[in-house]
Amino acid sequence: MSDLGENADVAALLSAPVNAETLARLHRKLEQVAENDDLLDVAYTTIDSPVGTLLLAATPKGLLRVAYDSEDHDLVLDTLGHKISPRILRAPKRLDRAARELDEYFAKRRRVFDLQLDLSLSKGFRQLVQRHLPEIGYGQTRSYRQVAELVGNPKAVRAVGTACATNPLPVVVPCHRVVRTDGTPGGYVGGLAAKTALLNLEAT
Amino acid sequence: MKRPFEKVVEEHAGTVLRVCRAVLGVSDADDAWSETFIAAMRAYPELPETANVEAWLVTIAHRKAVDVLRTAKRQPLPVDELPEAPTTLGLPGSDDPDLWETVRALPDKQRQAVAYHYVAGLPYAEIAEILGGTVEAARRAAADGMKSLRKNYPGASVKGAPS
Structure with missing residues (x-):
């Protein structure tokens, strides 16, 4: 002034x-x-x-x-x-x-999340994939191809990858349980270290 | 681009509270602050992106304060009847209650002009719009208000400005 x-x-x-x-x-x-x-x-x-x-x-x-x-x-x-x-x-x-x-x-005292989710940040096929991801149980993994089969669209392997990469609710919607067919972790929204940490947490 | 409302609160919460204290005194300021930010949050999605957010908030605060003043039918205390000993209201977080009480003793227009210019930093053109009246009248009200404050607030001459 x-x-x-x-x-x-x-x-x-x-x-x-x-x-x-x-x-x-x-x-x-x-x-x-x-x-x-x-x-x-x-x-x-x-x-x-x-x-x-x-x-x-x-x-x-x-x-x-x-x-x-x-x-x-x-x-x-x-x-x-x-x-x-x-x-x-x-x-x-x-x-x-x-x-x-x-x-x-x-703290390894919970294996399943019991929360109301608002999925309005994703649409269409991506949301469909994200809705199905919780079917992969704690400590398990599926390949991108298996998830594509799970949602009834076995050819949409790449689209499953995109759906995982754009998951608005990582950790809670377990896209970290989707890995490459050869068993390596593949990409992750929180980075490779975070994906590995979550998989290790659930494996032990 | 419109920022999340939390950013607006973060940035302007303190200024709006000081404006409310200057216009209403410490005891009514908190309620006016709450009403201002609730009204602002309600209207925020419709606020044009180019709007001056601080001037907008001060305008809302002004209206809320006018409502409070009208409801309370509060008459400004005559300046010559200020208590000899500074009142200590003892409100938590009231910071410097004596200062705000001295400000409260000013006539409405002076108090508002001082608050909007010296506390909120609005230019007199904006203040004239908020108060109604001319830019020159707003400038004069603020100047007269500051003059009274300098005369009547013991801290102004004794403590001086914090460096």
């Missing part, structure tokens, strides 16, 4: 930062009111895991997105803003159950 002049001292006092606790309390209240007023189109939080920080996002319908650090969480949220709604808040409460089940999974 060019016209502060002799008012600089008072202006500085007026602009002093607000106590962080106050803002945190107001934010929690905003989360609550937004949820009650049906304004919270997407709620998200982040959790620590053995495969890095995971972003969890959910609509009122269910868990919408699990994202690895390598996907760039800010970018993921921007994309959700375009595809779903910009009414997005960091509001951990809606993700409590998903966070707890993931913790249990990584």
